Amino acid sequence: YSITQPNEKNRLRLEFESSEAFWERLKIRHRIEEKNGEMKVAHGLDRADTVGLVAMRLQTYFTAFVVNVKRIVKLNELKAV
Numbered sequence: 001y002s003i004t005q006p007n008e009k010n011r012l013r014l015e016f017e018s019s020e021a022f023w024e025r026l027k028i029r030h031r032i033e034e035k036n037g038e039m040k041v042a043h044g045l046d047r048a049d050t051v052g053l054v055a056m057r058l059q060t061y062f063t064a065f066v067v068n069v070k071r072i073v074k075l076n077e078l079k080a081v
Contacts, residue, residue, distance in 0.1 A: 041062050 006014065015017045016022050040046040048056050 035067065039067055043067060 003069065036045075043063050043066060049059055050056075
């Protein structure tokens with residue numbers, strides 16, 4: 001068998017992953033990934049409409065805009081009740 005000796009970069013990464021700061025950032029990342037998943041599944045961001053990086057960037061911006069507007073409308077409805 002072999003024992004892997006992690007290099008300095010990997011050792012620092014492993015130390016960071018065992019820290020409290022990493023777990024706090026991971027909690028935030030979960031919420032962000034949830035929104036990204038919603039945009040892919042429910043709003044068509046899983047498939048590019050056109051060709052090119054600029055077009056994909058625009059599609060992403062518009063999709064994020066729509067998701068945010070829907071969220072604002074929903075929050076305003078909750079406040080009105």
